Amino acid sequence: MKQSELFTKVLREAPKDEVSVNAQLLIRGGFIHKVMAGAYEYLPLGLRVLNNINQIIREEMNAIGGVELSMTALQDKQTWEKTNRWSDETVDVWFKSKLKSNADVGLGFTHEEPLTSLMKNYISSYRDLPVLVYQIQTKFRNELRAKSGIMRGREFLMKDLYSFCRSKEQHEEFYGKAKNAYLRIFERVGLGDRTFVTFASGGSFSKYSHEFQTLTEAGEDMIYLDRKKKIAVNKEVLSEEVISDLGLSKGDLEEVKAVEVGNIFSLGTRFSDAFNLNYIDEKGQSCPVIMGSYGIGPGRVMGTVVEIFHDDKGIIWPEAIAPYKYHLINIAKDPQSSESIYQTLLDKNYSVLYDQRDETAGVKFADSDLIGLPLRILVSDKTLKEDSVELKNRQTQETQLIKIKDLSKHLKK
Amino acid sequence: MKQSELFTKVLREAPKDEVSVNAQLLIRGGFIHKVMAGAYEYLPLGLRVLNNINQIIREEMNAIGGVELSMTALQDKQTWEKTNRWSDETVDVWFKSKLKSNADVGLGFTHEEPLTSLMKNYISSYRDLPVLVYQIQTKFRNELRAKSGIMRGREFLMKDLYSFCRSKEQHEEFYGKAKNAYLRIFERVGLGDRTFVTFASGGSFSKYSHEFQTLTEAGEDMIYLDRKKKIAVNKEVLSEEVISDLGLSKGDLEEVKAVEVGNIFSLGTRFSDAFNLNYIDEKGQSCPVIMGSYGIGPGRVMGTVVEIFHDDKGIIWPEAIAPYKYHLINIAKDPQSSESIYQTLLDKNYSVLYDQRDETAGVKFADSDLIGLPLRILVSDKTLKEDSVELKNRQTQETQLIKIKDLSKHLKK
Secondary structure: OEHHHOOOOOOOOOOOOOOOHHHHHHHHOOOEEEEEOOEEEEOHHHHHHHHHHHHHHHHHHHHOOOEEOEOOOEEEHHHHHOOOOOOOOOOOOOEEEEOOOOOEEEEOOOOHHHHHHHHOOOOOEHHHOOEEEEEEEEEEOOOOOOOOHHHOOOEEEEEEEEEEEOOHHHHHHHHHHHHHHHHHHHHHHOOHHHEEEEEEEOOOOOOEEEEEEEEOOOOOEEEEEEOOOOEEEEHHHOOHHHHHHOOOOHHHOEEEEEEEEEEEEEEEOHHHHHHOOEEEOOOOOEEEOEEEEEEEOHHHHHHHHHHHOEEOOEEOOOHHHOOOOEEEEEOOOOOHHHHHHHHHHHHOOOOEEEEOOOOOHHHHHHHHHHHOOOEEEEEOHHHHHOOEEEEEEOOOOOEEEEEHHHHHHHOOO | OEHHHOOOOOOOOOOOOOOOHHHHHHHHOOOEEEEEOOEEEEOHHHHHHHHHHHHHHHHHHHHOOOEEOEOOOEEEHHHHHOOOOOOOOOOOOOEEEEOOOOOEEEEOOOOHHHHHHHHOOOOOEHHHOOEEEEEEEEEEOOOOOOOOHHHOOOEEEEEEEEEEEOOHHHHHHHHHHHHHHHHHHHHHHOOHHHEEEEEEEOOOOOOEEEEEEEEOOOOOEEEEEEOOOOEEEEHHHOOHHHHHHOOOOHHHOEEEEEEEEEEEEEEEOHHHHHHOOEEEOOOOOEEEOEEEEEEEOHHHHHHHHHHHOEEOOEEOOOHHHOOOOEEEEEOOOOOHHHHHHHHHHHHOOOOEEEEOOOOOHHHHHHHHHHHOOOEEEEEOHHHHHOOEEEEEEOOOOOEEEEEHHHHHHHOOO
């Protein structure tokens, strides 16, 4: 895309009330715009990053048998009263409103209840199980404070998968697969090295749940990490008993700040009991369905990536989620060579943003560093004298002079 | 996909309170599920249809220069007070709620206000115009009654494009392009023959707005159609003056029921005036930006298609938006041939749903007719005796016996 066709421009300053680094850089780069604390619009560049993250998540969920659907934000009171989660005293993040009939409605902050209710139409026999469904859908949470940019929103996208299994064995087999799929997702988006499976509080069905915590000073959680074993424990469950239970030793644990980028949770029969979601087994016996839930916030992943991958000039996108891979920049007097390179890249389906604006080289370089595409292709009078372009890696800052005729050999899709 | 991997099943009955044909068929076929009147979950088959419609819309919006973004549902009071549209007396479909701070928030029923506000960051010169942006995003409207299934929702997806132009000429040029793009969309989703540009009430800037009305008894609008000229007038603006203004004659107009599947509207400077969204022209003069808005409800399109394309057995999907193109059905004793055909189709990237369930032929045929995929590939002991399968067109009911070795010649992507 030509940069002039993008309506956004790099802004010199982020809003003064914006304290988080991720939102400051993303707003200045034209990726997002703040509507209110915790609610951000995704502008074209930001939406491309978000869609790339969503696509990686979708591929990994499909690979473990997940089937995609899309539920509603609007929730009715009756459904949530069955689990005692309608009351503002039990759940303090509801946004609530009323229909014209004066009936209460809420905006879904999660979807266990309506999904369990839905499954009563479809699950009746052991032959129907397992059922593994997910959505990438907007959640609403009326947070008291929302100061972490897109890392904690009042309105945000979430991938939530729910599993419905016939037995603890079937559940645990899938739970293990989901855990591995999550690790692959964080690896693919570029957070693999810094993301650790973290033991957190479970419930009556399972002693622990598992969080995926990414190390960053911007995180709101404190975890205790054994780097060698690649296991962490959330502060909220840390005790002598837990340490010994997990085969860890206190001396090996490092206290670090982290952000929870995902979590997986064994729900047992809590929801199926409340909704009488049962199945008939081979012997004709009625048994409750065993459930699990598995969440990732794509916006939080995006924010976390920015918190980690930036320098004083701007963002440094990992290739897999960058809005475009290449930033083609013309500063030559005659734009003809750039135009021709741009057309060739488009024809070959390369993902490229082309800065042909009438701006100084200094402005273009500064904008390009802030936007943070992985590779910059510079066309200047100097490079053209050698029939070349300069390829620069945003992360390593390494540059290479490459003959224009050889360019495609040096580029990757 | 194997039908057994889909958790949904064909239901014998739709909910008793569901009066619309589209919702009855879509619920029974496992495409959607009703949460409350006007709020439906999209199950895997339904989500595939919706995504196909979205993709067609997206392609046509990109083709006329639209750039995609995604705004928030949460709206703040201050922004909407600028146009006097916050008050429940001026806008009676708001869902409203409160932040913890007790500040008012609403759920967006449209997005002119926040988008005009956003553009103040990016539009300042004539060089910045035109700006053409769109989103495919969830709207909330607190409708008093919602009895038309997915054709009128309290929560529904909408594609809304907004244009920002420097002059009436630039605006009208784009408005014309958008009108043509809309006609292409309705043509591609299968509604072309029955969808007519309909003159409806305009505003202070433009005498008329344009609706795209699709003829169906399920529609909530009454329009007056000149079939020869392919032009209609909405009842709400019909008058002697309008008829003569449009060069129509009363005797040629047919009164028909229709559903508004899209509309386009010249907004003039109503919103740019309210937000002081101005640009500096070549002469250094400050001028207000001219705006337009362009909406289509993908769910309403889907509902309209079902209202029009069904018979007493079920839905008849147009190819372009069908969840899968082929329904492969095995009723042979030995499933080996079907399995092998399924694998071949998958390998060649055909879009196929495979019914290998342990059900009677009668159940499979009835389910297949209800789900309504365009082409059925039947594998039975009878067809296998002739090394063949039976290909049946859901719409024409025509069948053909085709040698398995020749199958791929008869199939289309």
